Amino acid sequence: MGADRLPSPAVARALTVLEILVESNEELTLTALARKAGIPLATCASIVYTLEQRDYAMRRVVGRSHFWHPTLRLYSLATRLIRKVDLSSVAVREMRELADRMGMPVHIGVLTGASLVYVAKAAMPGFIQFDTHPGKVAPFNLTALGKAIAAFLPEDELKPLLKQLEQGRGPKAPRVTVTGFRAELATIRKQGFALEDQEEQADIACVAVPFFDATEHVAGSVGVTGFAKELTRNNRKQAREGLVALSRIISERLGATDAADVVGT
Template identity: 60%
Template sequence: MSAELVTGAGGRTAGKEKDPAPAAGRTLTVLETLVSHDDGLTLTELSKLTDIPLATCASIVYTLERRGYASRRVVGRSHFWRATLALYGLAVRLTRNVDLATVAQSEMQRLADDLGMPVHIGVLNGASVVYVAKAAATGIIQFDTYPGKLSPFNLTALGRAIVAQYRAGELDELLHHLADGRGPRAKAGSKDDFLALLDVVRADGYAVEYEEEEANVACVAAPFFGADGRVAGAVGVTAFAKDLASVRQQRAVGQRLIELASAISVKLGYSGARARRD
């Protein structure tokens, strides 16, 4: 059964069907109306905009104030009510609970099929990258990457893409845990060299690791962001080094990953405003 929907003056949605729980419906209407009026509303204004009796509006906003979802500003004898950022906090907590293993599985699989390379999502846990999702590429040969695998953050493109978005203070502790790779192009874990590398990652928008963690293997990754504007993880590919040997190859794959990372960010509620790094 469907109802014809009409948006009212307070930003609420009304229809022919009544809310199953009228009290909850009125509370949501009050919240939606407060959110749509940044300068705040008096109880009288709120009552008129929502078509909710004044005494009921008062009870709702006092409850919202007690729970931290509304605040008041007193000007003379008038009290102006507005919604607080506690609502934003709820949204952030919700998006953090989104299952990253499924948030973009179909998009990951399409990219894996297009490139012929497995696609992974990784998040940072301490000084390690944890692989939390994988879309396998077709073919007999498969890389030893799987959900739950741990790798040193500085030896993976996933980890580099993530920490390049960290604030300076957040990097301090991580820089004490730079691991040495086993690959032929591995370098000693120099803090200055790693910081310079992160500058390149930020400029390019994606990270590259080439035969540093192990021989004949390379990876490229791009970061994605959550609703709070903070980096939430990275999405990347793993391939034979020969398939990512040139800057042109790396750039082409990097751009595809940036596009996928952007799509994941949108699904996580990212609005486009990143948290400041300083």
């Protein structure tokens, strides 16, 4: 089929009805649903009955009124889709573009237990290469990537990690305490990005921003790594702006809809 083929009005109406059901904070009658969708009542009825047959919608009957709401069938589909997403390839081109602009490598990291695992890297050509290869593992609290993720974890997931904080060996590593680390995470949540400055090792700095999945749960982070003497204030600002844009792209590809409300500039 050519790219110039006209879209299907029937499919568009069905998707509109489904989107309204999902986004509504309350159950909707057929009349209210048809009005919100801007379609004839009979057409809306046909759509919701089909959604009901396919287990995407349910109704609650009160007297002669039917109140419609979506089911978790959509969540099941989204979850299976997310599992198929390969984070190492979800934004290869965009990572490369940012790495080229910055002249520094760009990484994607995820949490596994209390460890930050590097899963993707857009490296820079040249003799000097940072030891941040895909598969590398580091203590989550010593990396900007790990801190960017931890700052947006729900409390029940964060609390066990706070028992596994490690002391950094870099020259600017602060003394690690739960109170101090919680305060740092609060700052990260407020500003939307994390910073690592010679904490894990000397001369290395990193700026990182979290990204989110379809459930609005933090799924990982993306960061720019460089020599501390090069990743100075102006470069940090440029890196942060590029990472915020990249984070939103990755979040959207993972199905997130409200990442822009969390990740700021």
